[in-house]
Amino acid sequence: MTKLMCRIVMMIAVAALVGCQALQSQQPLPLRGTGDLGLIIERATGSVLVVDHTERDVLGRVEGLGDLSHASVVYSRDARYGYVFGRDGGLTKVDLLTMTIANRVIQSGNSIGGAISQDGRYVAVSNYEPGGVNIFDSETLETVLEIPASYVNAQGEQDQSKTVGLVDAPGNHFVFSLFEAGEIWTVDMMATPPEITRFDAGKEPYDSLITPDGRYYIAGLFGEDGLSMMDLWHPEQGAKTILPGYGKGEQRLPVYKMPHLEGWAIADGQAFVPAVGRHEVLVADMKDWNMVQRIPVQGQPVFVMSSPDNRQIWVSFAHPKNNVVQVIDSQSREIIRTLEPGQSVLHMEFTPRGEEVWVSSRDSNRITVYNTRTLEEVTTLPAQKPSGIFFTNRAHALGL
Structure with a gap:
């Protein structure tokens, strides 16, 4: 090859490299952490919003996630990826930094x-149809x-059951x-291979939770009236019923929406649990799991969630x-405020240290942010039929 040809080849290579760098510089990826990010489900459009709860801002929208009419999210250990579970059986891995579908x-x-x-x-997925649980490699989403x-x-006859209340627990x-x-x-x-152990529980378990220390699965x-509890430190003891017959002798109301136990409240050694078909929040002493109080509320509770400092219970x-x-004060157990965030409230999520709470209102197409100290509205954010709100601090908590 002549010197002239070598020079021409070198010039072409340099030009190509500069061109690539120029193309990349038009769409630079921001250099940032993910600790104050989160995903909000837009249930009617099959999309999620990527949000920043420090700036109270919507960073972008990721579309193409299928049926999100009942959807939830868990996060990778580095909190970069959110795994979205859709109602259509879809498992979608979302990259929060590039705001794209990774798989x-x-x-x-x-x-x-x-x-x-x-x-x-x-990553494990709980299924209604055909029932059962499927477990995947979190990196590749290949079936494990x-x-x-x-x-x-x-x-x-041999049959298949719906599976519900899937959580992670200590010991992998x-x-x-x-x-x-x-x-x-x-x-x-x-x-x-992975070992499966079966235990008898009560009649028709519909949802469940695990205590923050990972010990009790409820x-x-x-x-039936009651809850089924397992002590995971002593699984050989099996499941036992707690709060049995809490509605005995009372007429049960029609159940318009099943309560969610995932966000249940624990405060000052007490567990605050939604009562199925009743306008009550039940309070149980965690020492012996006996019921100590019923708190009348204005409707059938769905989410009963404690603030990170356990001072407030939001219903x-x-x-x-x-x-x-x-909002219930956890010490007095009295309702201290009734708020109106919008039409059809579906979900609430506290910021990691609890200074604010985000509330989704599906039919008002907005997220309302409240200051938990003043209980006053801070701001609102637009969203398309929003439901679940999931911040990335969930990556470092059991059962979330």
Whole structure:
């Protein structure tokens, strides 16, 4: 090759490199952390908003996530990726920094939520149709394990149960409930192969929670008054019923929306739990799990959530009284404020240290931000039929 040809080739290479750099500089990625970011579900449009709760700002929208009419989110350990569980069985991995879909799979016909393992390696999805739990590699979304929720029904036939209340637990476990089967299953992902253990529970567990220390798994029961609780430190003891017969002798109201136990409240050694089909928040002493009080509220509670400092309990409600939020003082156990964030309140999320709470109002197409000290509105943000709000601090909490 002549010197002239070498010079021409070099000039072309340099020009190409400069051109690539110029193209990249037009759309630079911001250099920032993800600790104050989050995702908000826009349930009617199959999209999520990427938000910044420090600046109280919407950074962008990611579309193409399918049916999000009932959706939830968990986060990778580095809080860069959000895993969105859609109602259509879709599992979507969203990159918060590039605001794009990193990966997406359709893993069932109808799913109801999921969890990420303690070590961050596995993402598990809970399914209504065909039932069971599917577990995926969090990096690639390749299938690791399929767990059919098989049981013998009342007719003595083999059947499949809906699975609900899926959470992560210490020791790299997953725990979930079977609605029709009335069982609680644990999955040990440290074992080779993963080890599944079954326990009898109460009638029709519909949702569940795990205490912040990961010790107690508690499933709400739709088929009877009470909750089914397992001590995960002593799983050999099985599940026992707590708060049995809390509505005995009373007429049960029509249930317009099932309560969610995920955001349940623990404050000053007390557990605040929504009562199914009643206008009450139940208070249980966590020493013996006996009920100590019923707090009358204005409707059927859906979310009963404590602020990070445990001083306040925020309660949202089912239709038709779902346009308000009531705030309970955890010490006096009295309602201290009734707020009106908008039409059809669906979800609440506290900022990590609890100075503010974000509230979604589906039919008002907005998010309302409140100061938790003054209980006054700080700002509102536009959103398209918003529902779930999920901040990235969930990446570092059990059961969220």
